[in-house]
Amino acid sequence: MKIGILISGRGSNMAAIIDAVQRGEIRDSEVAIVISDKPDATGLAKAAEKGVPTAVIERRGRSREEHDREIAAKIREYNVELICLAGYMRLLSGWFVSEFANRIINIHPSLLPAFPGLDAQRQAFEAGTKVTGCTVHFVDEHLDHGDVILQREVPRLDGDTAESLADRILQQEHLLYIQAIKRLVAANGADVIDNSFL
Ligand code: GRF
Secondary structure, three states, X not given: OEEEEEEOOOOHHXXXXXXXXXXXXXXXXXXXXXXXXXXXXOHHHHHHHXXXXXXXXXXOOOOHHHHHHHHHHHHHHOOOOEEEEOOOOOOOOHHHHHHOOOOEXXXXXXXXXXXXXXXXXHHHHHHOOOEEEEEEEEOOOOOOOOOEEEEEEEEOOOOOOHHHHHHHHHHHXXXXXXXHHHHHHHHHHOOOOOHHHO
16 A cells, blocks of 8 residues: 655654554555645654655645645655545645545544544643543544544543643554554455445
């Protein structure tokens, strides 16, 4: 399975995916391209160090769909079959989502549908919830929305700050994203990559 990863920032989930592919934990796969909408995303250098091709495609005042069409062209150039959003901070257009239906997944640091949007870990912390976590889900054109693939709970511990809770969630994100991709790769082998495998 050829995987493309979209990032906007530090790319720790991206790095975890690349490492899992390169050590053979995610089998029969290759991270073909990492695309960032931000030229200064620190994840770009991490991808390059790991030998993965990178591209920067900025929005530059164009419409959401025009931007997405340029990303789609790059994705096709690299024959990408699965698109992983990993801290990609833009909403995708309806055009892009239907063009790659059931082939786009995202990770979010809460147990969706609870706490969508920015700073989900802090939202959960400030709400006083005892259990939060992370979610890998198929992507539609709505923010942090779509069929859930896998979720993992992370308890709030005595003495936690929003930061310590976020750190523990991030560790689980890296494991959960790999687990979800492994399931999708296995489903792809059977040519049933859609939400029927859930
Ligand atoms: C992660 O918490 C992810 O769940 C959210 O954005 C953050 C990205 O972190 N969507 P990183 O760039 O993968 O380190």
